[in-house]
Amino acid sequence: MMGWRGRIGFLVPPGNPTVEPEMMQLTPAGVSLHFTRMVAHGNTGAHEGQEERNRAQIAHLDENAALLAMVKPGVMVMAHTATSYTLGKDGEATLIDRMQREHRIPFITAFGSVVAALAHLGVRRVAYATPYNEQVTALGKAHLEAHGLQVVAHGILPGVKNIYDETPERAYQLARQTDCADAQAVFLSGVGMPTIAVLDKLEQDLGKPVISSAAAMMWNALRTIGVCEPLQHGSCLLTGIAPTGTQEIKS
Structure with a gap:
C-alpha cells in the first residue's frame, strides 16, 4: 500500500x-x-x-x-x-x-508550521528574510509579531523578477545578509524560492538554526502523522543535530 x-x-x-x-x-x-x-x-x-x-x-x-x-x-x-x-x-x-x-x-x-518549529527550538528572536516586495514582507513581519515573536532584523531579496526563478544560492546570500547577532534563528519565508539545499550549509556557517517554510511544513507534517525519525538533511529541525555553538535541539 x-x-x-x-x-x-x-x-x-x-x-x-x-x-x-x-x-x-x-x-x-x-x-x-x-x-x-x-x-x-x-x-x-x-x-x-x-x-x-x-x-x-x-x-x-x-x-x-x-x-x-x-x-x-x-x-x-x-x-x-x-x-x-x-x-x-x-x-x-x-x-x-x-x-x-x-x-x-x-x-x-506553512506559516503555522514555522511558528511551531520556532517554539520547538525555543526561539523568540528571529531574523526574517523574504523574496517578497515590501508590502508582503511587512504583512509577514506583523504576522510573526502577532504570534509573540520578535523580528530583530528583516531583509528582502533584491532584483526579484519572479520568485519561482530564484535559486538556492540566492536564498543562501539572503539569509547571510539578513542575519544579525541578536537573532536566535533565521527564517526564510516562502515555499517558491528553493531553500532545502542550503539550510545545512547556512547553519554550519552561521552557527544557529535556519528554518525555511518548506523545512518547517515537512517537519510539522511528519510529526502530525507520527513519523519522527531524524532525516539526513534539511536543517537541525529535521536532523535533530544542533548547529555548532547552539544548544541541543529539543526532541
Missing part, C-alpha cells in the same frame, strides 16, 4: 515548481506525498498581483481541499506562506478550524 507509514497532502499554488521536488527530497521511506493545485490567475510568482492571487486561493480552497481529501491523507498542508499573511492570525485560525471540521483530517499551514 502506498504510504504505509502515512500520507501527506499538499495544497500548492499554481505555477510553483519548487514544493514537489523539495518535499520529495525530504520524504522518509514509507511516506507518500500527494499534491493538489490551488486556484489563482495571472503571472504566478511575480510580485505584481500577489495579494489578489492569495485571495483567489482562499476563495477556492474548499473545493481544492475536498479533492485532496479524497486521497485520505493523514494531514493536509497549505503550502503557501504568504496566504497566511493575507489571512492574518484570526483568519488563519478560523480557516484551519473549518477545514478540520469539514474533512476530519488535520490541517496545517
Whole structure:
C-alpha cells in the first residue's frame, strides 16, 4: 500500500515548481506525498498581483481541499506562506478550524508550521528574510509579531523578477545578509524560492538554526502523522543535530 507509514497532502499554488521536488527530497521511506493545485490567475510568482492571487486561493480552497481529501491523507498542508499573511492570525485560525471540521483530517499551514518549529527550538528572536516586495514582507513581519515573536532584523531579496526563478544560492546570500547577532534563528519565508539545499550549509556557517517554510511544513507534517525519525538533511529541525555553538535541539 502506498504510504504505509502515512500520507501527506499538499495544497500548492499554481505555477510553483519548487514544493514537489523539495518535499520529495525530504520524504522518509514509507511516506507518500500527494499534491493538489490551488486556484489563482495571472503571472504566478511575480510580485505584481500577489495579494489578489492569495485571495483567489482562499476563495477556492474548499473545493481544492475536498479533492485532496479524497486521497485520505493523514494531514493536509497549505503550502503557501504568504496566504497566511493575507489571512492574518484570526483568519488563519478560523480557516484551519473549518477545514478540520469539514474533512476530519488535520490541517496545517506553512506559516503555522514555522511558528511551531520556532517554539520547538525555543526561539523568540528571529531574523526574517523574504523574496517578497515590501508590502508582503511587512504583512509577514506583523504576522510573526502577532504570534509573540520578535523580528530583530528583516531583509528582502533584491532584483526579484519572479520568485519561482530564484535559486538556492540566492536564498543562501539572503539569509547571510539578513542575519544579525541578536537573532536566535533565521527564517526564510516562502515555499517558491528553493531553500532545502542550503539550510545545512547556512547553519554550519552561521552557527544557529535556519528554518525555511518548506523545512518547517515537512517537519510539522511528519510529526502530525507520527513519523519522527531524524532525516539526513534539511536543517537541525529535521536532523535533530544542533548547529555548532547552539544548544541541543529539543526532541
